[in-house]
Amino acid sequence: MKPYYTELTLPVSGMSCTACASSVESILKSQNGVDAAFVNYSTSSVKIKFNPVAVSLVDLQLALKTIGYDLVTATEDNTIEFDRLEEGRHQKLKLKLIVAIIFSLPVFVISMLWHHASSIQQLILLGLSLPVIFFSGSDFYITAFRLARIGKTNMDTLVALGTAAAFILSILNTLAPGILSETGVTSYVYYESAV
Known part of the structure; x- marks a missing residue:
């Protein structure tokens, strides 16, 4: 049976250069269950195609957190959460x-x-x-x-x-x-x- 994939675009906080974006992308791609990940540094976001049965968003967040980046999960308030993280970082x-x-x-x-x-x-x-x-x-x-x-x-x-x-x-x-x-x-x- 072919695995089911979900595709999401989520904000990523903490990137300061294009090499950071490359690191985020390679970490996400290395996770089991992630089929594709494309990071857009200019919009501070990542488009992820993953199998939610094999890997959860929490797993992806933890993988990025270990190298110093925050993946803001899809909620109604994700823009507010991203802005809050960036404001704290700027302060x-x-x-x-x-x-x-x-x-x-x-x-x-x-x-x-x-x-x-x-x-x-x-x-x-x-x-x-x-x-x-x-x-x-x-x-x-x-x-x-x-x-x-x-x-x-x-x-x-x-x-x-x-x-x-x-x-x-x-x-x-x-x-x-x-x-x-x-x-x-x-x-x-x-x-x-x-x-």
Whole structure:
């Protein structure tokens, strides 16, 4: 007997680039019972053709939730739910931007005025960088980690790798400058690149 398929177009919240849309599409296509999935990044929606006996909408929601996206199920209020999710996301991004600006500007000023920062200045730069990396930039690292677990990458992966490399090297050169200088590497700090 031929399986019965349902076709729905549903909003997806949390996508920030076309690579995100590609990840959403491939995750949905990999689910048992999903025959086809087509993501439209510009409308933040996905058209899914699936067998509701083999896979439920809740299963699809959970699959996307594990990599950081929200599938808004078809209800009378799905537009309201999508708008609520996006508004919450925008408020969170706004707060993270404000924190990043407040802590990054002094990092840039100190780094540009004193290219060879003293130990005290390096510790100040480290302290100012921590909120930017771990609060404002947390979404980059979380998304990159989630995607790495399933063998995918996107722009978050690139940002996370680049900023983490600059930050880790700067921490090493701040807290243990002798370790790298013994190998011939100059112990500069790059906190302005990390934030």
